[in-house]
Amino acid sequence: MATTEVERRRGQLAALSIAVVVIVVGVPLWWKTTETYRAWLPVSQINELSNLQLQLSADVEVVFARGTVTPEQQKKVPLTRTQDEEHSVDEDTALRYRYETRYRTATIMEEDALDQPTAAEADLSLHTLSESPCGSLVVYVIPESSSLLPQDVDVYIGQRRTALLRIGGQIRVGKTLDLLLAHLEPRIKQVLQVMSFSHTDITAALSDRVRLSPGNKESIADSMRTFKSSPGYEITFSLLNPDPKSHRLHWDIEGAVQTYIQPLLTKLASVANFSIDSQTLYYAMLGVNPRFDSSLGAYTLSPDSLAHMINPVEARLDAQHSPLHIHDSKKQEVPTNAFHSPRWGGIMVYNVDGFYGPEAVFPVDLNINMAKVMGVFLAQLRLLLGVQSPNAPSGFLVAPCSRTGLADWELDRLMWSRSVENVATATTTITSLAQLLDQIGNIVINDNIAEQVSSAVTSLQLAVAELEAGNLRFALQYSKEAILASERAFFDPSLLHLLYFPDDQKFAIYIPLFLPMCVPILLSLLKIVSDARQKRREKQAKKD
Template sequence: MAALQLEKQRGRYAALAIAAVVIVVGIPLWWKTTQTYRAWLPFSEISELATLRLQLSVDIEVVFSRGTLTPEQQKKVPLSHVNEKEHEVDGKTGLRYKFETKYRTATIMEEDALNQPSAAEADLSLHMLTESACGSVVVYVIPESSTLLPQVSSKDVNVYVGQRRTALLRSTPIRSSWTLKEVLSSLDPQVEQIVNTMSFSHQDIIAALSDRVRLAKVTKESMADSMRAIKSSPGYEITFSLLNPDPKSHNVYWNIKGAVDSYIQPLLNKLAPIANFSVDSQILYYAVLGVNPRFDNSVSSYTLSADSLSHVINPVETRLGSNAASSNPVLNFLLYVPDSHHSPLFIRDRNKREVPTNAFHSPRWGGIMVYNVNDTYGPEAQLPVDININMAKVMGVFLAQLRLMLGVQHTHPPPGFMLQSPGSAGLADWELDRLLWSRSVENIATASTTITSLAQLLDQIGNIVINDNIAQQVSSAVTSLQSAVAELEAGNLAFALQYSREAILASERAFFNPSLLHLLYFPDDQKFAIYIPLFLPMCVPIVLSLLKIVNETRRMRAEKQAKND
């Protein structure tokens, strides 16, 4: 009897030991080894990105040349003035503009530069004296009698904007009795117009925030420019294609390398801070537009209407080849030489008028130019005829289309303004600044939206793996975003663009990381469906033994209590 009791007691201890090992060691170990790994993310800092408050600071320098101020007024300079404006875009996005204006008189060397025969020469001389910081604006106030600003169409030019970051402003008549404050008040409206022309406008920044806000307050011009421009990207692929549908009649030559070096590369060199560019070219034979042009008897030529242009791209795009090796957006520029049976070929707009450039562009895709060659040889010429393309004519059109698609918006200056052509550089310094402002804000808006969306996704779906690499990219993106916002507030445009590019790269690497999908389609019910058949046969004897021990313990306590009673 004693041996039987000892054996039962030993069985109870064994069952309790096994249950203790399973509960204390087994279950925590199983829970730990099967849980989804989720590295730490700065969710509190990410939540702050949902409410984006940007402050854009512009340094403005107003320089008074000789003859624009009285001796009494000159004694009060130099001085500075800060003007702040705040615009509430919506409940989660706000803008504040800070214009810090410094006033001073011109130096002796600047006076010599302003004595040049023309405004363009004065602009170059001023640039050689000192180079203005990226994003800044320098306004030189010249006397009303100065001959630097010419007349255009019998109208006086009051403001001349050069290729750099300087502008010449004709002084308004100033009374000797005016104080310096009254003089500056009379100049403020014109200086503000210059800043809106050379730096950025409210509409430009709102359009750049299109990923975060509804574009209800944007003008039609800003909306059109925003739709034409391709979205911000770390790099772009630019492809120039020559389409020769009739090589038996035309043997076409084009010096594309020399043309790119002369017309396109200077523009790309100036845009190097924004993105990386790669340029290639190709010649496609027997490539047709896919749309049959109509013959117009009134002008004895073939025409393509504006309604048919949308059907041109798809047939041609199949011949352009793929850029699978790169994930960067592709900008296509096509030069089409019509075959002899459909030549000459002209493009007409919606008003049935011929397009002067004989070209059209598709927003965010590229442009196509039709190049007629039938007038370069006679009807009895021996085929195939050698044709040399006038690359200056072609590249002038492609350069204008490239500027539009890269976001260099067309500037509509106020009356009395004269804008100098950017020349061979393809882009003025102040135009580059306008693009940098827009791209910096666009990058910040896109990256903040991406990171916020990723954080919401990871918070809602608990079984997505967050490895250390993703956590590092998210933290890097948040840090870069904070730095970009701080640099914008400080007026350091170049650094703001750099940090914004780093933010958008890190945010996209994190958002599109393939490891996020490893356990996305392995929910908890499938996990239990796998482990229950494995653990249930082992757990049933343990549970039954524990129940038996509990019942025996209750019975023994009841018998002991009955004896005591």
């Protein structure tokens, strides 16, 4: 009897030991080894990005030339004023624009530069004296008697970050500096609307991420025309020869790119990386049927049919429709005979003389006028990249494009809008990724993803800080780093749904393995509990 009791106790201890080992060691070890690895993410900082409010700051310097201020007014110069403006894009997003304006008198060297015969030469001379920082502006106030500007021009905007503002006779009535500045402020504000960031540009950059008012059609149209912000673009020039049996076309594409396109891309190097290639396509076919205009003796294409000429590869033109002219919505012939498709590219129809003498030998060699072609493509490329030519107010004279095809202040406007667009895109990407990872707890968050997310958040914070400080070049660089890091994290292959499975699938896999072992242990524990209750009843009965 005693031996049986000892063996029974030994069996109970063995069952309890196994149960303790399984519960205390086995279950935690299994849970730890099968849990999803999730590296730490800066969740609190990511949540703060959803309430991000941007403030754009620009430094403006107003320089008074000789004859624009009285000796009494000159005593109060230099001085600095700060102007803050707040604009709401939608109910949740507010943009603040801050201009820090510093007033001073011109130096002797600047006075000499302003004595040039023309405004363009004065603009160049002022640029050689000192180059204004990226994002800043300098407005030179010149006297009414100055011969730099024509009589009907009050403001000249050059190729750099400099503007010439003629002071009017009605402004000189002010006897105090404050009154003089009050008279100048509306005109200076117009200069800023042309040369610096504008509410229209920033609204267009945010058009895909905020709710725009239906009345803001200009911003919507501009945003739909330009390429979306990207770290790099590939530009392809295609020569379509529909009838190589009749024409052997020659185009100096390499020389034309170096002469007309490369200077623009070099200036845009801080915005994005560009690669250029070219190709020649033969026997291309037309996707639409042009109408023959007997009065012109040529085929015409209407604006409605232009969209059907483009597919994801390129347009194809048929040899049977020549000459071919493009008409606008008013049925007027387009002078450039070209059109562009928003966010895609541009097409130019180059008509050749189809009348040759009886002794002509086919195919006829034809040299394409690359200056004519590249002039059109350069204008289209400016539109596609978001370089908008602002509507200058009355009395403004904007210098024509230089050899680079882009003025310094136009580059600044593009950098402002691209910086804001990059910040908005990276913010949306990071917050969307954080919400996805929070909703699906089984997705693995490896150290690389966590590093990219942290890098994106840090770059976003730095970009916002640099925008607020007016350091445009650094703001653009940080915003590009933010969008690259956010996209690398969002599109990381480890986040694919095939690389993780939900908890119900995990238990479905492991229960068939653990159940045969757990049933005997559970039955032993139940038997031990039952015996313990039986003994307790027997002891209670003996006491009674």
